[in-house]
Amino acid sequence: MKLAVCINHVPDTAAKINIAAGGMNIDKTGVTYIISPYDEFAIEECLRLKEKNGGDVTVISLGGDTHKESLRKALAMGVDKAVLLKDENVRDSFAVARGLADYLKDISPDIVFFGKQSVDYDDGAVGVMVAEMLGLPSVSVVVKLDVTGGKAVAEREIEGGREILETTLPAVFTAQKGLNEPRYPSLKGIMAAKSKPIEERTLPAFSGKVTLVQMQKPPAKPAGRIVGTDASAVPELVRLLHEEAKVI
């Protein structure tokens, strides 16, 4: 089975994000970068599919040189091959999808996995865009996947429950938390990853379709108020919710 997983290299979710002067980028000073958390479920699922069905797993990331850090982590988890599609100036989801689709169409994977959304831009679009560009079916926000022969049955999260979809392969899936428990790289895996090559390709500049006007901090909220320090404050709280906030 030929498996491909696409990952992004993003600020740690615990990071405090500040906007750089000019209002067009974030200030990267002191920000730790990690594999986007949903992508870890995608990597893990590919490794499990390989363990069950044989084959190989290629991890791909589109971005600057720093993405190699996350590619190495994926190699340490056990993926076979890593590819950096070099683009120092990533524009939008459409441009990312174009670059990934261009690479993927040449390797004809049976399954391409993504995280359901990248926790920097939170578009949740790249995976399904790539599916469309490759002319493949897709199931997004997958919490359970069963693959047999050339078919897959996937469970995905929807409001108030789950949908179960059937699809033929090849197909694209995007991973939701709960799909699996990602493994920790073993020490052996980490050491081996150091000498696994990362293929690099430089992309032509794909223009994006969405332009940034400005970044801003969310509006500051007025300071809240502590209504009290025990159950005696409850009637006042309920009064405020009813008369002031008018939410109950």
Added chain:
Amino acid sequence: MKILVFAEQRENKFKKPAFEAVRAARGIADQLSGEVVGLVIGGQVRSIAPTLGGYGAHSVCVAEDARLASYSPTAYARIIADVVQAQQATIVILPATAMGKDLAPRVAVKLDAGLVADCVVLKVEGGEIVATRPVYAGKVLTDVKVASALKVFTLRPNVFSTGESSGAAAPVETVSPDATDQELACVVKDVKQSLGKLDVAEADIIVTGGRGMKGPEHFGLIEELAQVLGGAVGASRAVVDAGWRPHDEQVGQTGKTVSPSLYVAVAVSGAIQHLAGMSSSKYIVAVNKDKDAPIFQAATYGIVGDAFEIVPALTAEVTKLLGKS
């Protein structure tokens, strides 16, 4: 100009975000001297289609086929793109529901259109649409414009209002779906509802329990308060990771992003990732023993105290209030 709005229906009933999307589209269309065309896809949806008129649709296209009673990402996306082109619409709006978020990227690629997902504001400036959307889990807001001729926007549910329906019935146009077997090879076979439970993603009131609840056996207090308020039960990541509550209740950066009118955070410390999931709630109440818990920075109202004392008292007081009125 024309705006096409994909109006999501499930079981032949419109989802509220579909009405929000139609109303928002009408607001934009009015500023650009345009029209709003709704689109409904399903098995037996013709009878509900005219109701979109009450929320501002000038007309509605209906693509009906028994085989489309179940959602198919590939078939639905192709039908949307076809109708956009037949109608010569330049803007496509979908609710950012599970279905809308799944369809929008395919539709954008089919139309070679820029996609702005999960918008919280849509405005017209200098004859152009400027959309605001949160990034970095809501820590930053971005204002963006779409450079391509065709544009696709998805709208975060429960942010745009539906307004009151005027009761107007929009004229309906039938569209031949022409769904192919190949498209329908990727299709929903079954839907499992979480019985008797309101999903946090659709609730206007949420009561979330955190690790300070000390164990799954104490969540009955949270459930009771949620029930009396008519809201959903939410959970922090710690509580889900500990196995006390199911993942579909998790609110936060790796859970669901919610924007209810009222969010009650009980025994939740307020880590950045949790706040990212609920900070756009209209009113936030925090109950926590620790006066320095970060949750109090985000809360509109707070009580510093023991949740095991305060939550039952809250339930009783709300019951009293609602009993009276």
